[in-house]
Amino acid sequence: MKKLYLFNLLILLLPFVSAAQKQEGYSSNAVLAKRVKTLADKYPQYVKTRALTETSGGKTIWMLTLGSGKTESKPAMAVVGGVEGKHLLGVELAIGFAEKLMASSSTDSTKNLLETQTFYIFPNMSPDATEQYFAPLKSERSGNATPTDDDRDGKVNEDGFDDLDGNGKITWMRVKSPIGKYKLNTDDTRSLILADPAKGEAGNYLLFSEGIDNDKDGVFNEDGLGGISFNRNSSFNYKPFGAGTGDYAVSEKENRALFDLLFNSFNVYAVMTFGPANNLSAPVQFNAPGVAKRVITSWYESDAKVNALVSERYNKITKTTDAPKVTPESGDFSSWGYFHYGRLSFSTPGWWLPKTTPDTARKEKKFVNEDAAANYLRWAASQGINNTFTPWKAVSHPDFKGQTVEVGGVDPFVLINPPYKFVDDLVTKHTAFVVDLAKMAPHLEVINLRTEKLADGLTRLSLQVLNTGELPTYTSVGDRSYFLKKIVVKLNLSPNQSVVSGRKSQSLESIAGKDFRELSWLIKGTGKISIDAGSPTTGNKSIATTL
Ligand SMILES: [Ca+2]
Ligand SMILES: [Ca+2]
Ligand SMILES: [Ca+2]
Ligand SMILES: [Ca+2]
Numbered sequence: 001m002k003k004l005y006l007f008n009l010l011i012l013l014l015p016f017v018s019a020a021q022k023q024e025g026y027s028s029n030a031v032l033a034k035r036v037k038t039l040a041d042k043y044p045q046y047v048k049t050r051a052l053t054e055t056s057g058g059k060t061i062w063m064l065t066l067g068s069g070k071t072e073s074k075p076a077m078a079v080v081g082g083v084e085g086k087h088l089l090g091v092e093l094a095i096g097f098a099e100k101l102m103a104s105s106s107t108d109s110t111k112n113l114l115e116t117q118t119f120y121i122f123p124n125m126s127p128d129a130t131e132q133y134f135a136p137l138k139s140e141r142s143g144n145a146t147p148t149d150d151d152r153d154g155k156v157n158e159d160g161f162d163d164l165d166g167n168g169k170i171t172w173m174r175v176k177s178p179i180g181k182y183k184l185n186t187d188d189t190r191s192l193i194l195a196d197p198a199k200g201e202a203g204n205y206l207l208f209s210e211g212i213d214n215d216k217d218g219v220f221n222e223d224g225l226g227g228i229s230f231n232r233n234s235s236f237n238y239k240p241f242g243a244g245t246g247d248y249a250v251s252e253k254e255n256r257a258l259f260d261l262l263f264n265s266f267n268v269y270a271v272m273t274f275g276p277a278n279n280l281s282a283p284v285q286f287n288a289p290g291v292a293k294r295v296i297t298s299w300y301e302s303d304a305k306v307n308a309l310v311s312e313r314y315n316k317i318t319k320t321t322d323a324p325k326v327t328p329e330s331g332d333f334s335s336w337g338y339f340h341y342g343r344l345s346f347s348t349p350g351w352w353l354p355k356t357t358p359d360t361a362r363k364e365k366k367f368v369n370e371d372a373a374a375n376y377l378r379w380a381a382s383q384g385i386n387n388t389f390t391p392w393k394a395v396s397h398p399d400f401k402g403q404t405v406e407v408g409g410v411d412p413f414v415l416i417n418p419p420y421k422f423v424d425d426l427v428t429k430h431t432a433f434v435v436d437l438a439k440m441a442p443h444l445e446v447i448n449l450r451t452e453k454l455a456d457g458l459t460r461l462s463l464q465v466l467n468t469g470e471l472p473t474y475t476s477v478g479d480r481s482y483f484l485k486k487i488v489v490k491l492n493l494s495p496n497q498s499v500v501s502g503r504k505s506q507s508l509e510s511i512a513g514k515d516f517r518e519l520s521w522l523i524k525g526t527g528k529i530s531i532d533a534g535s536p537t538t539g540n541k542s543i544a545t546t547l
Contacts, residue, residue, distance in 0.1 A: 025420045026088040026089075026091070026092065026133060026417070026420060026423075027088075027091060027092065027095070028131065028133075028134040029059055029060070029124070029127045029130070029131055032062065032091065032095060032123060032124060032127075033060065033062070035095055035099070036049050036062045036064060036095070036123070037049070039064065039098055039099065039102055040064075042102070043102045043105060045068060046066055046067065046068055046102060046105055046114055047064060047065070047066055047098070047102065048064070048065040048071075049062060049063065049064050049065075050062075050063050050065075051063075052122065052254075052257050052258065052261065053253050053254055053256075053257035054253070055127060055128050055144050055145060055252075055253060055254050056128070056144055056145045056146040056227070056252070056253065057127070057128035057131075057144055057145030058145075059127035059128055059131070059145075060127065061122065061124070061125060061127065061254050061257065061258070062122070062123055062124065063120065063121070063122055063261070064098055064119075064120075064121040064122075064123070065118060065119070065120055065121075066098060066101065066102070066114065066118065066119040066121065067114050067115075067117065067118035067119065068114050068115050069115070071118040072118070072265075072267065073267065073536070073540075074116060074117055074118045074267060074539060075116075075117050075118070075267055075269050075441050075442065075443070075536070075537050075538060075539055076117060076118035076119065076120055076265060076267045076268045076269070077117070077118075077119055077120070077268065077269065077270050077271070077272055077434070077437070077438055077441070078119075078120045078121075078122070078262060078265070078268050078270075078271045078272065078337075078343075079094050079097055079098075079119060079120070079121045079122070079272045079274075079434065080094065080121075080122045080125060080258075080271065080272070080273045080274070080275075080333065081093055081094025081095065081121075081122065081123045081124055081125070081273075081274045081275075082094070082122075082123060082124030082125045082126045082127065082130055082230075083125050083126065083230055083231045083273055083274070083275035083276075083332075083333045083334070084126065084142060084229070084230075084231050084275050084276050085126035085128070085129020085130050085132070085140075085141050085142040085143065085144075085226075085229065085230070086129070086140040086141065086142055086412075086413065086416060086417075087274075087275060087276065087349065087416055087417065088130055088133055088413065088417045089274070089349070089350050089351055089416070089417045089418065089423065089426070090273075090274035090275050090349070090350065091123050091124045091130060091274075092423050092426075092427060093274040093350045093426065093427055093430050094121055094122065094123040094124070094274050095121070095123040095124075096423070096424075096427030096430075096431065097119075097121065097427065097430065097431045097434055098119070098121050098123070099427075100427060100428065100431040101114075101119070101431060101435070110435075113435065113438060113439070116443075116539070117438055117441060118267065119438075120261075120262075120265065120268070122258060125230045125254055125258065125333070126142070126144065126229070126230045126231075126254075128143070128144040128145040128226075128227075129141040129142050129143055129144060129226060129229070132225075132226070133413060136168060137161070137163055137168060137169070137170065138168060138169040138170065138411075138412055138413070139161050139169065139170035139412055140170075140412045140413060141225065141226040142226060142229040142231070142232075142244055143225075143226035143227040143228050143229050143244045144226075144227050144228050144229075144230070144252060144254070145225075145227060146227035146228050146246075146252065147227055148223075148227040148228060148243075148244070148246075149223065150222060150223040150243040150244070151217070151219065151222045151223050152241075153215070153217065153223075155215065155223070156223070157223060157224060157225055158214060158215045158223055159211075159213065159214040159215045159217070159219070159220070159221055159222050159223050159224060160211070160214070160221060160223075160224025160225050161209060161210055161211045161221050161224055162210065162211035162212050162214070162221070163210065164210055164211070164212070164395045164397070164407045165210075165390070165393060165395060165407045165408075167390060169390075169411060169412055170209060170210045170211070170412055171210050171390050171407065171408060171409040171410065171411060171412065172207060172208070172209060172210060172407070172408065172409035172410075173207070173208045173209065173210045173211065173220075173397075173405060173406070173407050174192060174205045174206065174207050174208075174392065174405070174406050174408075174409075175205065175206040175207075175208070175397075175400050175403055175404070175405050175406075176204060176205060176403060176404040176405075177204065177205065177206045177403065178204065179203075179206070180203040180204050180205040180206040180207070181194055181195060181203040181206075181207075182194060182195065182203050182204075182205040182206070182207045183195045183201060183202070183203050183204055183205060184205070185369050185371050185373075185374050186368070186369070187365070187367045187368055187369050187371070187374050188371075188373075188374040188377055188378070190373070190374075190377060190389065190391075190392070190408075190409075191371050191373035191374040191377065191409075191410075192205055192207055192373075193369050193371050208220045208221070209221050210407055212397065212398055212399055213399050220399075226244070227244070228244055228245065228246040228251065228252050229244040229245070230252065230254055230255060230333065231275060231276070231329065231331070231332050231333055232244050232245045232246075232329060232330060232331040232332065233245060233246045233249060233250060233251060233252050233255045233331055234249065234250065234255065234259075234331045234332060234333050234335070234336035234340070235249040235250055235331075235336060235340055236331070236332075236335045236336045236339040236340045237297075237328075237330045237331060237332075237335060237339075238330060238331040239330040239331060242330070245330070245331055249331065259336075259341075262341060263341070263483055266483065266484070266485050266536035266537070267536040267537060268341075268343055268537070269343060269344065269441055269442055269471065269474075269537040269538075270343055270344040270345070270346065270437065270441070270471065271334070271337035271341065271343050271344070271345045271346070272346050272347075272434055272437065273333055273334040273337065273345070273346065273347035273348075274347070274348065274349070274350055274430070275332075275333065275334060275347055275349065276326060276328075276329070276332075276347075276349055276416075277326055277328040277332055277334040277335070277347040277348075277349075278323055278326050278347060278348050278349060279307055279311070279334070279345075279346060279347055279348075280310070280311050280314040280315075280346055280347065280348040280433075281311070281314070281315065281320060281323030281348065282311060282323065282325075283304065283307040283308040283310070283311040284298075284299045284304050284307050285298075285304065286298060286299060286300070286301045286304040286305075288301075296339065296477070299338060299477070300475070300476035300477055301476075302472070302476045302512065303338070303344065303472075303475050303476050303477060306344060306471060306472060306475075306513070307344070307346070309440075309470065309513075310344075310346060310437060310440070310471075313433065313436055313437070313440075314346075314348070314433055317429060317432050317433045317436055318429040318430060318432075318433055319429070320351075320429075322352070322354060322355045323352055324352055326349075328347075334346075334347035338475075338477060339477065341481075341483065342474075342475055342477050342478040342480070342481035342483055342484050343475065343478070343484075344471060344475055346437070348430075349416065350426050350430055351416075351417075351418045351422065351426055352416070353372065353375060353376055353379060353415060354379055355375070356375055356378040356379045356382065358378075359378075359381075359382060362381075364378065372415055373409065373410045373415075376410055376414065376415055377389060377410070380414075383419070385419060388410060388411040388414045389408075389409070389410055389411070390407070390408040390409060390411070391408050392406040392407070392408035392409070393406055393407060393408055394406050395407050440469055440470040440471050440513070441469050441471055442467050442469040442471050442472060442473045442474075442511075442513070442537055442538045443467065443468045443469040443538060443539060444465065444466070444467065444468075444473070444487065444533060444534060444535075444538040444539055444540070444541050445465075445466045445468050445541060446463055446464070446465055446466070446531065446533050446541045446542075446543045447463065447464050447466050447516075448462075448463055448464045449461075449462075449463045449531075449543055449545055450462050450463070451545060451547060454522070456524075457524055457525065457526070458500060458522050458523065458524055459522070459523050459524075459547045460520060460521070460522055460523075461520065461521045461522075461523055461529070461545075461547070462518065462519065462520035462521075463518075463519055463520075463531065463543070464516045464517065464518050464519070465487065465489060465508060465511065465516060465517045465519060465533055466511075466515075466516040467511040467512065467513060467514065467515055467516065467538070468514070469513055469514075469538075470513035470514065471513055472510045472511065472512050472513060473486075473487055473508075473510050473511045473535065473537060473538050474486070474510045474535075474537055475510070476510065478510070479509075479510070484537070485535045485536050485537070486507035486508055486509065486510075486535060487507065487508040487511070487533060487534060487535040487538060488505065488506070488507050488508075488532075488533070488534065488535065489505070489506055489507075489508065489519060489531065489532070489533045490504065490505045490531070490532045490533075491504050491505070491521065491523075491529065491530075491531055492529065492530045492531070492532065493523070493525075493529060494525065494526075494527035494528050494529060496525040496526065496527060497523055497524065497525035497526070497527060497529060497547070498523070498524050498525060499521055499522070499523060499524075500521075500522040500523065500524050501521060501522035502519070502520060502521030502522060503521075506519075523547060525547065526546075526547050527546065527547060528544060528545075528546050528547075529544065529545060529546070529547055530542055530543065530544035530545075531543050531544070
């Protein structure tokens, strides 16, 4: 009798137990720390974790090293998430990659990958900012906790968002006004669009983020929480004095710590960023004047060709379409990865709002005015999502006495982060892509070693140094950088041998994917001779023969 009761109780509790074990949503810093620790505990032979640094807000920047044996002497890829604090998905794609790769670590192909390559994973570079998603007041934030005076009025954080309707999230505020530049979108009157004076349209709404002008300077929410953005503080195309850029490039601890680590990691052949920039759905375009300048602004032609090859794979594997065109913001991390770090640098947001088609069953018409909010609402309806829009509701507002002020609109975060139930599939696809990219890595082989006896005790020794990978041994932009090492080929001679022609030690210019270099020497003397070839991004090979 008692047994039966217990059994029934267990059956009743089961759904709750499994729900509690399942990952229910995006990860807070506490949950991310747990996921990092779980990986290190579960796969000690492959996973090493460390705190790279702490942000000004006291939050840990995690680093995971995946691989086996001497990880620092194998070709490596850096995988970086959370470069943009609003983009929670980027964190999931980076840590999710580590989890999926480890989950497959008993298969031969993953084992082989982990024996030959290293992955440096930085799942969240903006932990101060991403935490705003989990805060009692939910609002989009890019900056860390460094205090900034964004509007240079001598005061810090004096005018942040204000939750006027008390719903725990910062949405939008519209004010009826004849000087307003916005009008209701006739395709969906829940959204507002800019009126087009060229078409004789007049605006009748002012549109702001939700809040009051706390410091009465006439501007709304111009300087709130959120200091310096990781993705605007890099040295390439750095623009000082902008909101969130910092006083100088790489002023922030997290930027500095990551850049120092990467500059010291000569073995990194590619940087994979999960962030706003996107050169994977469509590759960068080579632009000749852009590489003729002293400070180059275009990818080199050969590197752009590699980008095109990688982009082709990305589209094939992830099957994503309709990606919007994005211009990287100034000081962004992914551009730094190419222009200043000199590596192949790839980036994708991983998800974007699909282009919707009208649902005729719902009597929807084709949009006349393209608008992200209207498109989102149509897409959300098709997905059965009906809790991410706050209906516009009048509030009394101290800065607009006697005017109609309404608060409402689309929730923060939802335009760039999909519902969490989509995340697992996105992680699976992007993990498959990153693994494929790793398989394209430069890889060195020394082949066709031949010896030919000549007169006077001389031997001609020749061989080919082959790059079996599809990526080059280093980039064209890397030629301008100290931080990329060339392949060095070195002869180890026996005591009675000498090199008559050819160099005992030489470095090789970049070898393109599937390409090779032919080398030959004239050697005097007999006995054993060995040749070492290698570089940090390609791995090393040794080959020996007897003359
Ligand atoms: Ca200020
Ligand atoms: Ca609100
Ligand atoms: Ca203000
Ligand atoms: Ca405010």
